[in-house]
């Protein structure tokens with residue numbers, strides 16, 4: 001899940017250089033790496049402000065807090081509901097579990113934070129019907145559902161949802177924790193859909209393996225959170241941010257084209273491959289549904305030196321974005337053999 005794999009040299013140098021300067025400050029102060037990273041994130045996305053935290057769940061917590069405060073101030077306190085999708089995954093804190101649209105994650109941890117409702121993916125009419133009655137502050141989506149089975153949402157659904165949200169003054173939050181930072185062949189996955197979210201949350205690939213979450217706030221909500229509303233002791237840690245800056249600077253158009261080319265290779269190799277039912281996903285976030293149980297395929301691949309994981313009944317691939325094509329192809333060949341056995 002790290003953007004440039006294990007012990008990437010440029011990232012290492014950035015981290016080590018920052019460690020030699022200052023490793024932490026009180027959150028009363030800005031540091032140079034977090035200011036530079038926030039600036040670059042805004043330049044690359046058109047968002048206005050950034051709040052740094054330590055994880056994906058926390059980046060969503062900040063998104064939820066910003067949405068609720070904005071709605072209370074602009075629509076009325078009763079507009080507190082957050083709509084998310086069935087099969088979504090938004091984290092493991094008590095509130096982001098409530099946001100997660102999968103019952104089996106909820107069972108042992110009741111009661112969860114109230115005010116979250118779920119609507120099926122790719123059903124615009126169902127979304128509009130729910131949004132019309134539930135007094136929503138925001139709708140939160142992953143453009144490609146990761147834990148939910150590597151399912152890319154349909155273009156028309158995402159565009160229709162974004163249009164409806166804009167018209168009805170409902171904030172659009174895109175959870176880019178897994179899909180972000182080049183993973184889908186665009187810097188952020190929403191860019192593949194031509195929509196403009198009000199809030200973007202991200203983490204995973206951003207820190208290069210060190211803990212870092214970011215919540216990007218657009219025009220509508222840029223001034224919503226004020227001093228004392230939200231905070232984090234280690235969020236925006238300068239060592240994490242220095243490493244992240246060295247990653248974000250390299251997520252350029254050439255690399256994105258390379259990600260898309262490697263994605264195409266994978267799709268071609270697994271469409272109609274023996275023992276494979278389907279291939280899904282976007283960019284280098286790929287789900288392969290084998291005829292055999294996915295777990296069995298993953299274990300056999302590990303024996304043969306290929307590390308992959310599962311998502312529901314699929315084998316999930318999230319290689320480093322800069323994986324050499326030859327290495328990737330070799331890994332895909334092994335996976336294809338295991339599926340066909």
Ligand SMILES: *Cc1c(COP(=O)(O)O)cnc(C)c1O
Pocket residue numbers: 054055056057058060089090091092142146147175176177178179203204
């Ligand atoms: C992993 C993930 C999270 C949670 O991130 P953590 O860093 O584990 O808290 C949230 N949303 C999505 C879409 C994820 O894939």
